[in-house]
Amino acid sequence: MTELLLLRVVHVLSGTFWLGAALVNVFFLMPAAMSVGPAGGTLMLALRDRGLMHWLLATSVLTLLSGMRLFWIIAGGDPAMFMASPMGRVFGLSGIAAILAFALAMLVSRPSAVKIATLSSAMGSASEAERDVLQRDIERCRQRARIGSTLNIVLLMGSAMGMAVARYL
Numbered sequence: 001m002t003e004l005l006l007l008r009v010v011h012v013l014s015g016t017f018w019l020g021a022a023l024v025n026v027f028f029l030m031p032a033a034m035s036v037g038p039a040g041g042t043l044m045l046a047l048r049d050r051g052l053m054h055w056l057l058a059t060s061v062l063t064l065l066s067g068m069r070l071f072w073i074i075a076g077g078d079p080a081m082f083m084a085s086p087m088g089r090v091f092g093l094s095g096i097a098a099i100l101a102f103a104l105a106m107l108v109s110r111p112s113a114v115k116i117a118t119l120s121s122a123m124g125s126a127s128e129a130e131r132d133v134l135q136r137d138i139e140r141c142r143q144r145a146r147i148g149s150t151l152n153i154v155l156l157m158g159s160a161m162g163m164a165v166a167r168y169l
Contacts, residue, residue: 041120
């Protein structure tokens with residue numbers, strides 16, 4: 001019983017941080033950083049230096065690991081049988097959505113954000129011709145990050161909604 005309660009607390013709190021931070025990034029930080037031009041790169045570097053990427057990674061991993069253990073416990077050690085129930089299917093699909101969101105963040109969104117920060121920091125010492133090239137590269141990375149982050153939000157929102165209602169099915 002103690003393990004179950006502790007896992008639920010970890011799962012809900014870390015999942016809340018993960019989804020909340022993703023929403024703030026997509027709807028507020030990224031648009032604000034883009035609207036201020038090169039200074040946006042400085043902002044993103046400052047967030048990186050304050051450990052935002054590490055917190056996002058840690059909370060997403062905690063969410064996934066605690067969720068997998070919760071799924072195993074709730075399934076009574078028989079995930080196949082549990083998945084035959086509506087509640088089991090929704091928990092399972094919600095978990096898969098979270099895993100896909102994590103993979104998307106690690107393979108698309110995070111590398112794009114790191115590259116944007118690196119390119120933006122190079123803008124200050126670049127010549128005019130180099131700035132044009134850097135700006136095009138930054139815009140390509142921003143577009144990729146925007147698409148990846150939007151898909152990530154859709155997956156995380158779907159996961160959170162499924163987790164919220166699965167117990168009642």
